[in-house]
Amino acid sequence: MNDKSLETVITARNRNILLSLENGPKKSDELCTASGMDIMAFLSIIELLEKHKLITKEADFYRLTEMGQLVSDKLNPNLPIDKVVENVYDYWQNRNINFIPQQLLERLYEMDGLTEIQPRLSDIFDHNEEAHELFKSSKTFDMIAVSIRPYLSDLLREMIDSEVNLSIIFDPRLYNKLLVDEHEELIKLIGKSQIKLYKYPRDIDFVSLKLSESCMLLQSFTKEGAYDYTQLMSCSPTTVAWGRELLEYYLKDSMPIADIK
Numbered sequence: 001m002n003d004k005s006l007e008t009v010i011t012a013r014n015r016n017i018l019l020s021l022e023n024g025p026k027k028s029d030e031l032c033t034a035s036g037m038d039i040m041a042f043l044s045i046i047e048l049l050e051k052h053k054l055i056t057k058e059a060d061f062y063r064l065t066e067m068g069q070l071v072s073d074k075l076n077p078n079l080p081i082d083k084v085v086e087n088v089y090d091y092w093q094n095r096n097i098n099f100i101p102q103q104l105l106e107r108l109y110e111m112d113g114l115t116e117i118q119p120r121l122s123d124i125f126d127h128n129e130e131a132h133e134l135f136k137s138s139k140t141f142d143m144i145a146v147s148i149r150p151y152l153s154d155l156l157r158e159m160i161d162s163e164v165n166l167s168i169i170f171d172p173r174l175y176n177k178l179l180v181d182e183h184e185e186l187i188k189l190i191g192k193s194q195i196k197l198y199k200y201p202r203d204i205d206f207v208s209l210k211l212s213e214s215c216m217l218l219q220s221f222t223k224e225g226a227y228d229y230t231q232l233m234s235c236s237p238t239t240v241a242w243g244r245e246l247l248e249y250y251l252k253d254s255m256p257i258a259d260i261k
């Protein structure tokens with residue numbers, strides 16, 4: 001945990017360094033000269049920005065990280081920095097965000113009412129009971145899946161019995177695995193009129209998105225690409241709308257699965 005909040009870090013002088021890197025990497029001496037600071041003050045601020053993972057150094061060049069670019073984009077007065085901090089920075093600074101299309105990445109601040117759910121070690125293979133009850137009582141349930149936990153088939157049956165309309169977009173690696181391991185189960189799912197299955201043509205860089213008309217549950221990989229059991233949940237209308245756009249982004253390139261031989 002950082003000992004200073006992002007809002008505290010983004011002072012006027014620090015903003016200038018971030019903004020000066022928006023057009024591309026700069027050498028340290030060039031960046032120091034542009035900042036108008038003496039070398040000791042400059043190095044102190046650089047260390048702080050690196051600690052908060054807003055900039056990184058490659059050879060003798062500093063550049064914005066993905067999170068630094070995202071924050072820098074919001075330093076113009078259209079959006080208060082505390083909005084960026086509340087809705088973006090605390091969760092996303094250590095996550096892989098490559099799966100988010102640019103138009104949604106620029107609107108991460110629209111996500112609110114966010115709750116980070118970190119299961120205990122003994123519960124990591126259990127489903128999110130609160131979210132499942134909400135999904136089961138909804139009219140629709142949409143999912144993008146890179147991996148599927150053992151209990152998912154039972155949960156899907158519960159939703160089918162509750163007359164929820166389902167759609168699932170499979171990562172191609174998962175789909176190929178299911179063809180071998182769960183062939184008969186896939187055939188049963190395809191035979192249900194209220195279920196639509198799709199296969200995305202390329203590898204998907206996050207764990208899962210689960211979405212109803214009133215709630216979103218998102219699970220992503222760490223920045224290093226490791227599996228992370230932490231879930232991001234929100235039932236805010238603006239967050240659900242953001243999640244719906246993410247779903248549609250992947251759906252437009254997905255291929256319907258109408259038959260399995």
